[in-house]
Amino acid sequence: MPSSTPPLQSAVARERWRARAQAWLPWVVWAVAVIAEVLTGSDTRLGPVLAAVPPLVAVAHGWRAVLVSGLAATLTQQAFLYVVEAAETGTWTTAMTAMSGVTLASALSAAARVRRERQVQELHDVVGGMQRALLHPLPPELGGYRIAGFYQAAHSDARVGGDFYEALETPHGLRVVLGDVSGKGLPAVDATVTLLGAFREAAYEEADLGRVALVMDRALRRRQRISEDHRFATALIVEAGADGRLRMVNCGHVRPRLVDARGAREVALPTYGLLGLFHLVPKGLPEPVAHTLAPGESLLVVTDGVTEARGERRDFFDLAAFLTGPAPRQSPVALKEALLDALARHTRGHLSDDAAALVLTPGEGGVTRAGGTDARQEG
Incomplete structure (x- = not known):
């Protein structure tokens, strides 16, 4: 990265x-x-x-x-x-x-x-050393999927943010999370440690993706009570099966995009609630939404440090325009590099907030579908 x-x-x-x-x-x-x-x-x-x-x-x-x-x-x-x-x-x-x-x-x-x-x-x-230790480089392939992404720190002295990511091959399939803790500095990094630890444990132990989100929420709430630091977090949690099927839970995060040769579109993914604030949401577990990736289709997930990156005229980075333009889509690495370059050009190399992104694409052998059905939105 x-x-x-x-x-x-x-x-x-x-x-x-x-x-x-x-x-x-x-x-x-x-x-x-x-x-x-x-x-x-x-x-x-x-x-x-x-x-x-x-x-x-x-x-x-x-x-x-x-x-x-x-x-x-x-x-x-x-x-x-x-x-x-x-x-x-x-x-x-x-x-x-x-x-x-x-x-x-x-x-x-x-x-x-x-x-x-x-x-x-x-x-x-x-703080930077702590964050680099937490956000270790992702492997180029994992669980039958190609993965690429970046984490770009803001240019603001020691005000390190709380963007985080992880990808794990578990008994339940490949599980990926991309999230953003509110605020900056050491408290944000400490909350990141809490959330990543909870995800790494729950991703292996919990069969239900909604319970993975619940475990992360409870861990952050315990930290809130102990530290009296009431920051919250957004996150998108993804489970990717070997057949190309994705199951996703959106905890107040920026909606992901589906990218293919024709362009990109936003996934109609409902938001359950922010991590650390599930107690304000009606009872019940977050319901995962299913989608099956079509051939040549990739899932792009970003933090708001990308969508809210400001240029010289204080205008936001237009992610939709970037994805409908001549962005390379032949590989996750090419798309990631193009996005990072476009973001750097827009901000002139001066991000006001940390930014992170992940691209998830089925491996070279493609995805296997039971019965050869076409990819459709399923929820």
Whole structure:
């Protein structure tokens, strides 16, 4: 599951260019002030402009660089004053005191920024490592189906989200889940751990797909009571049989799409309720909806990080338009890569929320149908 594409790489390049610009800006200001001072003569005094150099250095450098820049700016300012015959001792003292104060404040600011960035990076590494351990790469084939997908983290420091997925070959067939925990940060990751653990256990033990959803809901509710963190989650749970038959339970999730050579259509899949909030729904288990994949048909499942990804004009990513366009459909990997590229182009590599998607397609040998019946919606 690659996490970078050419559009994302170009976004990284832009970030690097911006960082270089911030690093060089204070020295450009210093050089311009010196050149302008020399060219304009004694009529125009640009020494005060040099007071901007240490704060600009503090934006991209550490406190040592700020002190060096402050010393350079101070010496340059004193040289400017030296050429002014009217410069008195009081003027020198005032200029020196002001520049020293600005430099000291900028150095303290730079030290605090570096310390904060280090803490954020450490937290991001810890949380990101936890999430990578949870969301291990899916095998290209499992249970007679080809699988492809991606998880793309939002570009927002350590605000890691709660998108999750899993695919397991069980005695009841291939079982897949794609979900999204509300909120971000460590609590969202902790809720993800709870839900994935519940799914991995229930997928093997529970024959009824509705009970798998119920076990996940109960696990999340126990976590809510223990932690007093009342976040919920959406999820789509899929059971894929060897005959191409799918059984699906939608727990408040984005509806899946059926993709074939002609285009795509949304599955008419009713929503039962959000995980962690089943107690607000009338009694009874979620009822799975059945569908049999037609030859050449794939199931595409995404999180709302895909459908609600915003572009430069704050417009949402149009998944329907992407699927009706020239999107490659010859394999799950090709469709996944095309979707990831289109998403990166739309957002210019800056997702505001985590995004995940899965594509499920019958294996190369096709699916077996009892009696050779055609694929139809069955519920």
